[in-house]
Amino acid sequence: MGEPLFFSAQWADAVCGALTAGPSKEHRDGKLPEYWDYFELVKSAYPASWALGCRDLPAALGKCPAYLTVRWGGGSVTECQITGPDDPLDATYVLGMDYDGWRALHDGYDAQRTVMYRKILLEEGNLLEFFTTIYFFVECLAVIGTVPARRPT
């Protein structure tokens, strides 16, 4: 069976586990402890949800646009699932990225530059509010990129 398919329900479950566990020790070791204290502080009270869309998901992976919906509450992930174009879109922040951007992130491209180079973009939600916790978002995006998945070649 091996790795789940990218943007599948099983992959979303694995993402949920990875976000709950948080960044790896190697990743944490490269940055100041105060930075991670801040990360944990934001995480403990983060009230919002993200719908992270793929605008042009290949047909082999499902209908598009598809969204990885991540809901936070009480310091943990309360919902992490794939929602399709026919499901209601209910998230504080809706973001979108092309499949190329997702693929690059999954292959290890830097999450900070994924945001800064506008590969992933905020499509709905208050921009200034979203950015008050941008370091938390970027670190979570990096975690999502590390979750193993199979992709069609």
Add this chain to the structure above:
Amino acid sequence: MRLLAHAVLTARCEIQGGALVAERKSPTAVLREGPRALSEAQVREIEEADLGSVGGVDIDDVIEYVHKDLKSLPDFITLYRKYLKQRWDVYDLDFTQDKIDWTEKMSEEERQSFIAVSSGFHHGERQVEIELPVFMIGASEEEKLHIAAQIEDEARHTVFFDRFYREVVGLAGDGIMDILDASFPWVSETFVGPFGLLAYQADEVRRNPYDERARVRYGTNYFLWIEGVLALSVMKVTLSYARWRGFLPAYYAGFTATCRDESRHVQGGMRYLQDAVRKDPSMISEIHDTLRTILSLSGVASRRIYFEPLGWTEQEVQTLFFQQLRRKLNDVGIDLPPDLEVLLEQVEPTLAGG
């Protein structure tokens, strides 16, 4: 040890009366001196220096010059005409001596501190170059000229760092992005705060180019924060180091000329914000909201940068940083509400610029 080197250097410089530096004061002297008065002759020297003579201009005078016109801001045609006189050719710089200084005279600690600061600029210049074009769409005809000039300035600043990293630091790569990739490991994780925000604000302006409120939020981040506070503070750190030690003459000349370009950008940006608030006083809330987000991010650091080899402490950089912000806000007439005053006290500088 450093004091001794300083004394030797001072003596050598006085004997030679070199073109690069006429005066050797401590890099942080400006923190104690406070605002300085520029004579007409000094202003003329700054405004008219070409690339060959700009190396003799004191960086503290150039930073003072940024503030000179903030109380009565020049119009965009005046700024455009200054640009036409002040633009310089980045390919005229000769980095031969800089390479010798970098490899033979600077210590490993100095190189690491320097590169930790300059990498923020390398990426910052590129970011402000590519995010500016959308702001031109909704600008007045006169401001369009100034923005077109500024885009060219920022492109030139990007090439300046590309050349510095290739020819002095020794990074290798075919294209501009290869060199950006190579210097990115020195860029702090918190860089995405102001520069990611700018990218998303540029996208907001792209979607609604005539939305004046979105433009004011963008302008607050770009011109007031990134250029007016971050860039000018951190420019000063590397430039005063180079001047103090008598190192990196082409870097000093090119980046001092860059600082003079930034003075036009900051003045143009402050003019834009001031005009927007005069036209519609409720715009002040967009400036405050933007500063609230920026300040709440700026207290977070992911790496410790050691400024000491460059002659600074973190505390001194922070003091410089506050001075820069306060002066812009006071000169342009932007008051802060109490919650922002509190946030401001918790801020640490992000090492970047544009």
